[in-house]
Amino acid sequence: MKIDSHWTNVKDLNILRQTKSNNNLSSQIRKPSLTFSIFFLLSSLALPPSVSPAIFIPTLMEGSANERLDFGKMGYGCKHYRRRxxxxxxxxxxxxxxxxxxxxxxxxxxxxxxxxxxxxxxxxxxxxxxxxxxxxxxxxxxxxxxxxxxxxxxxxxxxxxxxxxQQFHCDDCGICRVGGRENFFHCKKCGSCYSISLRDNHQCVENSMRHHCPICYEYLFDSLKDTTVMKCGHTMHFECYHEMIKRDKYCCPICSKSIIDMSRTWKRIDEEIEATMMPEDYRFKKVWILCNDCNDTTEVYFHIIGQKCSHCSSYNTRTIAPPVMPQ
Structure with a gap:
């Protein structure tokens, strides 16, 4: 049966399916509304495979230029973008x-x-x-x-x-971003667009966005996922960041600096060390440490629980070999 292109809704489609031998079918069917999406029709009415979207094109071409521009908006695309x-x-x-x-x-x-x-x-x-x-x-x-x-x-x-x-194109990034141009600025040193709230309020790391997320290893610069900037200036996916925090990992995977305020934790470690007496053989043993937070190198008393940086009071430290003095 030849399909007439002048129908728009479920009622019309039922008439079309039920009346197989009606020669005056078009008189029973209303004129279509050009704003009605082709995608909506095809998906919601479950048309048989023999009905092609091409039957809508003659009707589409009859409309005004403005109606044609909006035809099918948000009705096509993939899981990433709505586009025609x-x-x-x-x-x-x-x-x-x-x-x-x-x-x-x-x-x-x-x-x-x-x-x-x-x-x-x-x-x-x-x-x-x-x-x-x-x-x-x-x-x-x-x-x-x-x-x-x-x-x-x-x-x-x-x-x-x-x-x-709220898409916009950033000439410095060379790609399109989302979120509204007025809500972002381009950091020349970091080489990427950051939220206005981070202007003069972040640690710059050269080309910090032009690398892979240290957790999932997806390239960050043009990733569709939200990205966060840590205190140290390194970046990672926002979702990966919170997953790391949930697993009690509080250091940057790249530079090992603390990514949250650890002062309360350091205070609890102070109390635990004070209550834990070291064996006499180790009581006066000293070691050299490098602080991951302030990068200072100091010599401190060894303790099994941890070594405290004498410069910034952080326990985010590691033992290192003693420095070699120039002769």
Whole structure:
């Protein structure tokens, strides 16, 4: 049975399915609303495989330019982004919903030499998800007039319909960020955008974001996950940070500095050491220590519970060989 393109809701679809031999079917069906999403229709009405999205295109083309721009908004995309186009990867010439879909797919290839990541600025071709037309990178589809991304960055070749993320492009980072431009600043030394609350309030570490998370080893600079800056200036995923704290790990995995206020813990260790008498053979034994928190080197009395830094009173220390005096 030939499908007429002039229907929009469940009632109309039922008429269409039940009336197999009605020659005047179109008279029973209302005119469609162009703001009605194709994606919603296909997913909620469970159309048979024989019904193609292409039947909507003639109706779509009848609408005004503004109606065509908004057609299908938030109705297409993948688990990473809502968008109305796919990309053709320049590296392998395959089509993917987004760069993350590409990286995840090729990252699981058996041959490690075949694994690679897409270079987003090199993308030159996109495929409209509404009319399936392949075309050069642009905001609006050249065939059906659909806005392929409410947010569009020509530099990153990035499309996203979910503008509640408040996307913006940072020229210094060279990529798009989320959260609103007014809420972030670019730290030249750290080489990344940080929250305004960290301006003049963080320890700068050169290119601190251009490395992998020390816990999960995902590259931080363009990760989709939230990132936190620790007291020492090193960075890691916010989720990994809290998982580490839950497991009673309070030192930076990179530099071993304390990442939270440990003063109460040091006080309890003071009390425990005072109550614990060392054997006579070790009572006056001295060792050299390096403090992980202040980097000071001192000679202190050895104790089995821990060695206290005489400079900053931290117990986050390690024993080292005695310094060699120049002759």
């Amino acid at each position: 186009c796919k990309i053709r990867a320049p590296c392998c010439n395959e089509i993917f919903e987004c760069r993350h879909c590409h990286n995840e797919a090729v990252g699981m290839l058996k041959n490690p030499y075949d694994r690679h990541e897409i270079n987003r600025p090199e993308v030159t071709q996109v495929i409209c998800s509404v009319c399936d037309t392949e075309q050069p990178v642009a905001r609006v589809c050249t065939n059906c007039g659909v806005n392929m991304g409410e947010y569009f960055c020509e530099v990153c070749k990035f499309y996203d319909d979910d503008t509640e993320k």
